[in-house]
Amino acid sequence: MNRSQLLYAGKAKSVYRSEVPEELIVSFRDDITAFDGGKKDIIVGKGAFNARISAFFFSYLEEHGIPTHFIRMTDERTMVVRELTMIPLEVIVRNRAAGSIVRRYPFQEGQVFSPPVIVMDYKDDTRHDPMINEDLICALGLLTREEIQTIRKLALTINRHLTDLFSNKGLDLIDFKIEFGRSGDKILLADEISMDSMRLWDRETGASLDKDVYRFDKGDVLSAYAQVVKMMVPEGYGV
Ligand SMILES: Nc1ncnc2c1ncn2[C@@H]1O[C@H](COP(=O)(O)OP(=O)(O)OP(=O)(O)O)[C@@H](O)[C@H]1O
Ligand SMILES: [Mg+2]
Known part of the structure; x- marks a missing residue:
C-alpha cells in the first residue's frame, strides 16, 4: 500500500493519500494525549487496539444501516477509508454525566440522562473546541x-447500537464522541470509535476502561x- 503523501498528522492518527482517488x-x-494536549505519552500497542475496535464498530454499524467511511483494514493499525470533507464538529452523546459536563454544569457524576x-x-x-449550538452551526454555514x-438521529441510533453491544458484555457506555463528513450530499460517520473517544464503565466494579485510565492515572x-x-x-474479526 503506497502511502507516500502524508495529508495530516493529528494527535493520535496520521492520514495519507492512497493510490486510489x-x-x-x-x-x-500509539500517541495518547489528554487535557487539550497538556498530557502526552506513547503507549505501545494502543493504536492497534483502537484501529481494531473502530473497524469492528464501523462494520457493525454499516451492517445496521449507518453509512460510514470505513472500507477495510490493511494491517493491524491501518484502515482504508472513503475521503470525506469533514464537518468540524465533535458530536458527543452522553448517557450519564461524567467529565466536562460535571465540571461545567450542576450534574452529579454518573447521573443518568434519559433521553x-x-x-x-x-x-x-486554537479555540479549545468551544461548545456550539444549532443557530451557531447554521450561522457558520456548517450544516x-x-x-x-439527520446527524442527531444518526448519533442516537449509533448510541443505541453501541449501548446494546457493550451492555451485553457488562459494560456501560457513559458517553462517546463521533465525527461526520460529507461526500456530495451524503453525510457519513467518519474518524474513529475507540477507547480514546468514549467513557466505558465496568457495570460490576465501576472501573473505567477508557482514556480516563490515562487521564487520571x-x-x-x-x-x-x-x-x-x-x-x-x-x-476471527479483521486482518
Ligand atoms: N474519512 C475521512 N476523510 C477525511 N478526513 C478524515 C476522515 N476521517 C477522519 N478524518 C480526519 O482525520 C484526522 C484524524 O487525526 P486525529 O484524530 O489524530 O486528529 P486531531 O484532529 O488532531 O485530534 P482531535 O480529533 O483530538 O482534535 C482528524 O482531523 C479527522 O477529522
Ligand atoms: Mg481526532
Whole structure:
C-alpha cells in the first residue's frame, strides 16, 4: 500500500493519500494525549487496539444501516477509508454525566440522562473546541437545520447500537464522541470509535476502561484497552 503523501498528522492518527482517488489511509498511532494536549505519552500497542475496535464498530454499524467511511483494514493499525470533507464538529452523546459536563454544569457524576444528551463542540484546537449550538452551526454555514436533525438521529441510533453491544458484555457506555463528513450530499460517520473517544464503565466494579485510565492515572492503560477489545471484537474479526 503506497502511502507516500502524508495529508495530516493529528494527535493520535496520521492520514495519507492512497493510490486510489477518493480513498485515504488512516494509521492509528500509539500517541495518547489528554487535557487539550497538556498530557502526552506513547503507549505501545494502543493504536492497534483502537484501529481494531473502530473497524469492528464501523462494520457493525454499516451492517445496521449507518453509512460510514470505513472500507477495510490493511494491517493491524491501518484502515482504508472513503475521503470525506469533514464537518468540524465533535458530536458527543452522553448517557450519564461524567467529565466536562460535571465540571461545567450542576450534574452529579454518573447521573443518568434519559433521553441521552447530545452536545456539539466546534472542532478548533486554537479555540479549545468551544461548545456550539444549532443557530451557531447554521450561522457558520456548517450544516443546515435539516442536516443537524439527520446527524442527531444518526448519533442516537449509533448510541443505541453501541449501548446494546457493550451492555451485553457488562459494560456501560457513559458517553462517546463521533465525527461526520460529507461526500456530495451524503453525510457519513467518519474518524474513529475507540477507547480514546468514549467513557466505558465496568457495570460490576465501576472501573473505567477508557482514556480516563490515562487521564487520571487509574492503572494500566494498555490492559484496559486490551480487555475491551477482547470482550467486544469477535476472535476471527479483521486482518
Ligand atoms: N474519512 C475521512 N476523510 C477525511 N478526513 C478524515 C476522515 N476521517 C477522519 N478524518 C480526519 O482525520 C484526522 C484524524 O487525526 P486525529 O484524530 O489524530 O486528529 P486531531 O484532529 O488532531 O485530534 P482531535 O480529533 O483530538 O482534535 C482528524 O482531523 C479527522 O477529522
Ligand atoms: Mg481526532
